[in-house]
Amino acid sequence: MKIIRIAVTPIAFRDPPLLNASGIHEPFALRSIIEVETDNGYIGLGESYGDAPALAIQQQLQSQLIGMDPFNLNQLRAVVKATVAANKPASVAGAELAPGSHASKAVSNAYSAFEVAFLDVQARSMNLPLVDLLGGAVRDRVPFSAYLFFKYAQHADSPYAPDSWGEALSEAQIVAQARRMIEAYGFKSIKLKAGALEPEHEVSCIKALKKAFPGYPLRIDPNGNWSLETSIRMAELLGDDLQYYEDPTPGLEGMAELHKRTGLPLATNMVVTDFDEFRRSVALNSVQIVLADHHYWGGLRDTQALAKMCETFGLGVSMHSNSHLAISLMAMTHVAAAVPNLDFACDTHYPWQEPDEEVIKGGKLPIVDGCVHLTREPGLGLELDYDQLGKLNDQFLSCGIRQRDDVRQMQKYKPEWKAVKPRY
Ligand code: GKR
Ligand code: MG
Numbered sequence: 001m002k003i004i005r006i007a008v009t010p011i012a013f014r015d016p017p018l019l020n021a022s023g024i025h026e027p028f029a030l031r032s033i034i035e036v037e038t039d040n041g042y043i044g045l046g047e048s049y050g051d052a053p054a055l056a057i058q059q060q061l062q063s064q065l066i067g068m069d070p071f072n073l074n075q076l077r078a079v080v081k082a083t084v085a086a087n088k089p090a091s092v093a094g095a096e097l098a099p100g101s102h103a104s105k106a107v108s109n110a111y112s113a114f115e116v117a118f119l120d121v122q123a124r125s126m127n128l129p130l131v132d133l134l135g136g137a138v139r140d141r142v143p144f145s146a147y148l149f150f151k152y153a154q155h156a157d158s159p160y161a162p163d164s165w166g167e168a169l170s171e172a173q174i175v176a177q178a179r180r181m182i183e184a185y186g187f188k189s190i191k192l193k194a195g196a197l198e199p200e201h202e203v204s205c206i207k208a209l210k211k212a213f214p215g216y217p218l219r220i221d222p223n224g225n226w227s228l229e230t231s232i233r234m235a236e237l238l239g240d241d242l243q244y245y246e247d248p249t250p251g252l253e254g255m256a257e258l259h260k261r262t263g264l265p266l267a268t269n270m271v272v273t274d275f276d277e278f279r280r281s282v283a284l285n286s287v288q289i290v291l292a293d294h295h296y297w298g299g300l301r302d303t304q305a306l307a308k309m310c311e312t313f314g315l316g317v318s319m320h321s322n323s324h325l326a327i328s329l330m331a332m333t334h335v336a337a338a339v340p341n342l343d344f345a346c347d348t349h350y351p352w353q354e355p356d357e358e359v360i361k362g363g364k365l366p367i368v369d370g371c372v373h374l375t376r377e378p379g380l381g382l383e384l385d386y387d388q389l390g391k392l393n394d395q396f397l398s399c400g401i402r403q404r405d406d407v408r409q410m411q412k413y414k415p416e417w418k419a420v421k422p423r424y
Contacts, residue, residue, distance in 0.1 A: 001125055003068050004035040010050045011392035012399045013357040016163045016321050017156075018149040021195030021225035022097050022353070023410025025415060027159040028274050029323035030401040031125035032058055033359055033389060036117040038070060044121030045382055047327035048113035048295055051101070052402045055082060056099065057110045070118040070125075073301075080111045095324075097223060097406065108274070108298035108403060115299035116331045120379040125376050130331075132336035141371035142336040143345040145219070146187035147321070148177050148209075148348055149352075150196045155413035164233060169197070171208035178209055179351045181351055187370040189217040189243065195225030199424050201357045203237045217243035217344075224250035224270050227422045237261040243344065244289050244316075250421060256284040267291055267344075278306070280312050289316035289344065295328070300335040308337040326360045330380045333372040338369035345370065359392060361385045 015029040030050030037043045048054060060083050068075060084106045123130040131137045150169055154162035168177045178190055190209055194202040200220070206220055223246050226234060231248035235258070238245070242269040249258050252271045259266050267289035272281045273296060281287055290310055294303040310317040317339065319332055329350050336342050350367065358364045361383045365372060375381045410417040 001042075001070060001121075002039045002316075003036055003065055003070055003157065004039050005035070006062045006065050007035040008055070008062055009033045009035075009389055009390065009393050010396045011324065011359065012050070012387065012396040012401065013323075013392055014160060014163075014167060014354050015317070016149075016153060016352055017152040017354065018193070019151055019196035020097060020149070020193055020406060021223035021423065022355050022419060022424040023406035023408075024152070024413070025323070025406060026401055026404065026409045027155045028395065028401050030396065030404065031323075031325060031328075031403060032113065033327065033384070034058065034113050034117045035384070036065070036070060036121050038121055038125070040125070042121045042124045043075065043384075044070065044117040044119070044124065045380060045384065046113050046117035046120070046328050047117075047331070049109060049324060050396065050408055054109055057087065058113055060087060061110060061114065064192065065114065070121045072283045073118060076114055076118060076350075077111050080114070080378055081107055084110065097404075102273075102296075104298045105273070109296045110232070110303070112295050112297070112299040115301070116294070116327075116380075119300060124379040128412060129334070129374065129376055129381065130300075130376060130379050131334040131337050134304060134335060137337040137374055139337050141369075141373045142333045143187075143188065143371050144344075144367060145191045145217075145345040145351060145370070146178055146181040146185070146347045147191050147193065147347055147351070148174055148181070150174070151194045156409070169230060171205050174205045175208050175212045182213070185351060185367040185370060187345070189370075191219040191221060191246070191347060193223075195423070196219045196224030199226055199230055199234050200237070203234050206238060206241055214290040219243055219246050219267070220248075221246035222248050222424075224248070225422050226424050227255050230422070230424050231260055235264055246291070247271070252281055252286040253286050255286040259285060259288070265316070266291060267292060267316070267318070272340075272372075275306075286375070287315070289318060291318050291347065292318035293322075294331060295322075303335050304339060307341055311341045316343040317341055317402055318344035321347040321349050323349045325350075326358055326365045327382060328381065329365055329372060330382055333374060334380065337374050337382070357388075357392060359385060359388045380424055387401075
């Protein structure tokens with residue numbers, strides 16, 4: 001089997017005005033959609049970062065992968081490494097909220113973008129679901145959590161009609177957002193993106209969620225925007241409210257000290273983002289749960305390797321997300337289904353994406369009882385809707401955004417806004 005065509009199509013889809021530690025989401029999120037076509041008529045799909053540096057590497061790789069055997073993942077990795085070495089990407093400010101955009105992740109994220117499509121093609125050619133190439137499914141449905149955000153009602157300059165979720169700044173509004181998300185998708189656990197408003201207020205919102213949803217595991221994620229002192233103070237207020245405390249304070253040392261002082265289980269997608277940081281984290285006992293993400297951990301198989309390392313060192317494992325569509329969600333689901341020690345419901349931004357902006361046939365994937373279900377369809381089980389792909393590519397071309405910048409976007413609301421970490 002030989003690869004005869006590769007397509008990398010950048011897309012942009014509407015993204016709500018969600019608040020975070022850096023600022024606020026821009027009106028459009030960027031992704032790339034990868035197609036890998038073989039001489040015997042199979043097409044494998046991948047989804048990855050659509051920011052300019054990531055896209056440039058994916059596009060450079062396009063022609064170099066023609067003629068390759070999609071089973072040869074070692075060759076894919078070697079070609080990716082050589083291409084990145086020859087075209088060193090520049091570092092991007094504020095990349096910690098989109099770890100895949102960081103220059104140090106260029107190899108792992110470009111490799112992952114194509115590895116998923118290669119594995120999809122391999123599985124299709126054998127008429128097997130992709131998860132079977134990862135050792136088989138240990139579960140046929142993967143749990144995700146309700147991912148809540150503080151948000152404004154609409155974007156600055158109103159680029160399009162406001163989303164249907166409305167403003168969420170108060171406790172009551174956050175509880176209403178959770179209720180709607182849980183009613184629609186059946187989620188059984190709740191994550192609150194924090195680091196955006198006063199810490200005491202964010203903790204009050206956790207208390208309100210605890211009261212409204214008794215027994216639901218709760219998590220708060222300030223994205224390293226709280227100092228060590230603030231994180232300790234908030235930990236005292238939170239008591240045993242949390243399932244885990246996600247990235248409250250920056251740095252491996254800061255997290256280690258926080259764990260020592262509070263004993264709380266700490267999770268991260270910020271201080272352990274590669275195997276070197278993993279090693280240092282184990283030495284310091286910085287975190288107890290690693291949130292994997294195949295997009296920057298080097299693909300589905302390296303995510304399994306990470307899960308194995310977590311098992312070896314007695315750490316929990318779950319999954320991080322950025323704004324994404326169905327191909328990413330399905331790849332996350334297949335790998336999560338093949339990780340025996342997946343201990344917690346995974347994150348997903350998927351409910352925040354609009355139903356008319358999916359690129360696969362059949363529209364948005366269902367999330368039922370908080371889970372994405374695996375099917376026995378070959379590969380990822382997804383087909384592209386080319387009209388939708390074209391529409392979202394046109395939107396990419398016209399939206400004017402080429403690199404995520406939540407700080408610059410916040411300056412449209414608050415001109416004095418600066419990137420400060422930790423802010424509180
Ligand atoms: O979408 O604003 C966001 C999140 O803050 C995202 O950028 C983070 O990478 O979801 C992520 C997280 O768990 O830190
Ligand atoms: Mg996080």
